[in-house]
Amino acid sequence: MSFVPGQPVTAVVERIEIQKLSQGPNLVLGFCIGGGIDQDPGQNPFSDDKADKGIYVTRVSPGGPADVAGLKIGDKIMQVNGWDMTVVTHDQARKKLTKKNEHVVRLLVTRKTLEEAVKQSMSRPGPS
């Protein structure tokens, strides 16, 4: 999932829709993010390309809304409700996820297994 500056990024993504859970005055999604263009990408334990400054899911609270929706630890978030997440700071990413007037976030996430699944299905002769 490394990118070449100046070239469009392509990735196989999965749509995940998370319903925010109200906990008192707060709306909670139930996962943690790490990364951002203002962070040191070398410390990201989930990325393949250690120069990748994207936003990654670092923890998913078991039973929380994100877990229920199918978000997995180590996923890279590409978009949140249409907002790009590949070139944002950490704080901006957090803000896009925690808007008070939004109760649903629709994420596009990518992970290695998705790419591999697509490759496998393409190489195998299909049943059709």
Added chain:
Amino acid sequence: MNDSRHLRDSDIQKKIDHEIRMRDGACKLLAACSQRDQALEAAKSLQTCSTRIMAYMSELQRMKEAQVMQNIPRRSSDVGPMDDRLPCKGKVAISDLRIPLMWKDTEYFKNKGELHRCAVFCLLHLGGEIFDTDMVIVDRTLTDICFDNPIIFSDAGPGFQLHVELYSCCFEEDYSTGSTPRKLASKLSSSLGRSAGKKLRAAMETGPGSPVSNGGASPLLLPVPSVQGPKYHLLAHTTLSLSHVQDSFRTHDLTISGNEECSYWLPLYGSMCCRLAAQPNCMTQRMMSGWLKVRQCGGDPQSWSKVFAVLQGTSLFCYHRQEDVETNIEPVFTIGINKETRIRASEKDPHSKAQNICISNQYGGEEVTHTLTTESREDTHRWMEAFWQHFYDMSQWRQCCDDVMKIELPSPRKPAPITPKQGSLYHEMVIESSDDLSSTVSDILAQRMQELELRSQLGTSPTWMSLFEENLPKSGAFTRQYSPRLSGLSPSSPRGRPRSPLSYQRCPQLGLLSSDASLTSDSDSHCSSPCSHRYGWPEPSSNLSLLSSSPSRLRPRTLSLDAKLSTLRGKGYGSTLQCPCQPPPSSLLAPLPMSSRPPRSPRGAQTTLSCSSSTSSNSSSNSEGNHSPESSEGVAFSRPSPVRRSLRNLRARLDPRNWLQSHV
């Protein structure tokens, strides 16, 4: 003789004038360049033109000296049996130049940190001809510097000296001086940290800017113009000559000048591979042709065949008819003329009017002799002369005459690959002083202020107030601008209005930045691809849709400006960017007294405090040149705790050594 010399003189003078014009053009282009690539290309042309001018002038000098020498009457003892024979000229081609680099393996494989890039090109100098190769950008991901295009020098003698010089110029982004206006550039250099500023100042050539052109006057005193912009330095050089010519690749040693301290340094392995080929004219052109009668020795003494013979390369081709030469028909027979051939004029044949020429070759142990005879004595003499010249050429050009070396013509130039646009803020920040942005921006901001007043009455925070609360370093530049005005116009603030125009006028460039910030906010209404560097400000709202009517021409600049600001901040230059222009500190200290007053609203306090903290971080970055913006913000004043906490959070968040995780 004198005429031809004068002709050559004027020829060279014309060439010098042409090069001077080219150089002027390159200087102007360099001054006008905004992109780093263009500036480098222009600097390269400048270097080439200067070298050419030097070469032509020294040629002129030499010719003048030769003229003077000739006029001195020569002593008889000096006049020996001078052999007037000159070797033929030829084409020399150098192609597939490859210079290996020797990066430390840690640099090459780990690929950490910023890329140190250099722009390099080669200047090739032979006789009166100077050519430059294309420019190549080299960074540590490259193992070799390759210049593929062949460079062909026509008109080289066998004693040629081909000087190969490698020039390089470092490609650091901070040192670009392309389009930023002088005032801003000097402010930049003074506002960066001490060491960075020193480097920047050293890199910026603050020469007089316009080249001194001296076309008609004494050409020997032409000074080299000093222009702003990237400057190439000689990194390595070598000289190739006839002994290096070979039909295949060879490695040659380079003499490296410069050391690791230089900005233009590249770790060269110390050698250069290339293919140096030469085609002497005797191999490629017809040296002599004419009708001959040939008789093979050992054959019938009367069987003379009349042929049209052509002397070229290593053979004497004999054709039936003259037209056959043009039409590529195979010759009737070929007599080899090479280093082992023996040619002699036989004794006068009483039967014929002219002398015979005997050509003997060794064909696999056997000696085969052909006898030629011509129609007249002059013809014989001319043929013998041609053979002698041919042998002389072959002895001079040595290994080049064994076989014709292939020289490829340079292919039509492909357009240079479009490098992805990388660059810093300073590349694309072309500030046109003719635009009267300040009035537009102040209008816009005045309207915003009114809206803010309404909003504050409603009690909700305008979305861009959060600029001041949390995105501190980003908005540092803007805060300084906004807060005085904010405090000036909002009803909740004690500050009077007069201050805002004052501070505004002091930094018109900053005004541009403020407007850019405000404009960006509403431009992120769509999700674009990452490489457009669109940068979303928090929560665009209808409040800011006001700005959609802003002049659209500001928009593209805005996006890149803002994005670059943030990218640069991410790289750690954040604090230094807060003050791209440095307003006098006095205007910034003014907000400080505000903090001592009881804040009317928590927001107001945050506003003023954020302003003053940016001041202090501003001053801290100026004096210490360090990267983290939050180094000394506790110093000047006392704050209520919520603000302290948010600032501390900020410090943690912005420290690039961390890899923060947030719970959402």
